[in-house]
Amino acid sequence: MSTPESPDAAVRELLLVMPRLIGRIKRIPPPEQLRDLDLAPRHLSLLSLLLLDGPxxxxxxxxxxxxxPTTVSLLVGDLSRKGVLERREDDTDRRRRIIDISTDSRPAIEQWLSPGAKAWQHALAPLDAGQRRTFVDTLLRYEQFFARD
Structure with a gap:
């Protein structure tokens, strides 16, 4: 018999919550401006980084x-052609290119991705830094399990 604190009970609870969570996230439609761009999860990760970390x-x-880097170059090229990203020269090293979200696309991307960031901030707020690290590490280990070949 499992108690609420047992690993089996936690697994059971996670197996129930994860499909609901994923289903809710998938129902968040991209803004009209981005709907025809055929964005994949890898695009969202790249856009999230640029939104959170800047150029x-x-x-x-x-x-x-x-x-x-070649994978990123392909993604950037694809999104640049669609007007979502822009590339500019690095003022300190003209051989390098700086990637950023285009001015025209930024409001739509912020509108679409900021609810997810706010939800994570809300969920993580009661945790201290060590607990947040443990939570993130746990999700990364979960992901790694499925990434094994």
């Missing part, structure tokens, strides 16, 4: 996303 280089984005 970044391809290498910075690749490091934070955990993918190769």
């Amino acid at each position: 970044l280089t391809v290498n910075d984005l690749a490091g934070k996303l955990g993918v190769a």
Whole structure:
């Protein structure tokens, strides 16, 4: 028999809440301006980073996303052609390009992605820094389980 504090009870509760959570997130429609862009989760991660961290280089984005710079370059090229992102020269090193969300796309992206950030801020607010780290590490381990080949 499992108690509310047991791992089995926690797993049971998570197995019930995760589909509801994912279902609710999937029902948040992209703003009209972004609907025809065929955005995948990898695009959302990139856009979230730029929204939260500001303009970044391809290498910075690749490091934070955990993918190769060529992958980021492909994503950036795709979103640049669609007018979502813009590239500019780095004033300190003209060989590098700085990637940012375009001025025209920023309001729609903020409107779409900020509710998720606010929900996480609300959920994590009662936790101290160590508890937040444990929570994030737990989600990362969960993700790694499914990423195994």
